Amino acid sequence: MTLRQKVRLSVLYLIFLTFPITLNYFSVYLIIESSAQGIAAFTLFFWGAFTLTSLVFGRAACGYICPLGAIQETKDRMVPKKLTQIKYLRIIKYFFAVAWVGAVAFAAISAGGYKKIELLYKTPSGVSVDSVMSWFTYFTIVIVVLLPAFLIGKRGFCHYFCPWGVLNMVGTKIKDALRWNSLHLKVAPENCKQCKTCDKNCPMSLPISQMVLTDSMRHNECILCGTCADTCPNGTIRYSWGRPQKS
């Protein structure tokens, strides 16, 4: 395993292990509740920054620092299951994305905008899970995220239900359309031996060997984790920094 993948997985495992402490800092509910009181909580800054990174790094935040991705990849490494493609199920995540962004915006506007910053909103001790009720919330979230990964396959929650992945898709589309310098994948198709090692290792179960053949590495579901680049035995795929090709 390359150093880059060791670092990536170590960060994800650490995020997973510390999730009972950090849960509120990523809370998708507290962001709405605090916004409704005109309070900017840490979770607002986290998800704002998470989305903004996509304007330069595509969906890399999904691959490197997302707590929900961390939960799934920890499971996928222990109990791998190929993704089952389910036509039209993805619609759900687009619906969730619109509903969630709409709820945050509506809450903030109703409160007359943000009037104060409270990074430790509803987390006075700094530790998120500190009561029976918060343990219940924690396990509910973990189960909701893990169930699709067990039933549908690798990163099943990302594929079909995650609204934050959708926000990063939108950011990626914007950066690719405006063609400013950014992170993407580059391939040398002539090096590919069609061994399909990349297909097997991709945490998002993407048909990479086919994408390589057509020299089209842009895929809505690519989280730019770099696993394909790091596991290809023939050096076919690499990270590239610069202006993306015209689509």
Ligand code: SF4
């Ligand atoms: S791992 Fe490399 S050589 Fe093998 S199919 Fe994928 S891109 Fe081609």
Ligand code: SF4
């Ligand atoms: S295509 Fe490569 S970079 Fe994208 S998700 Fe799959 S393994 Fe990661």
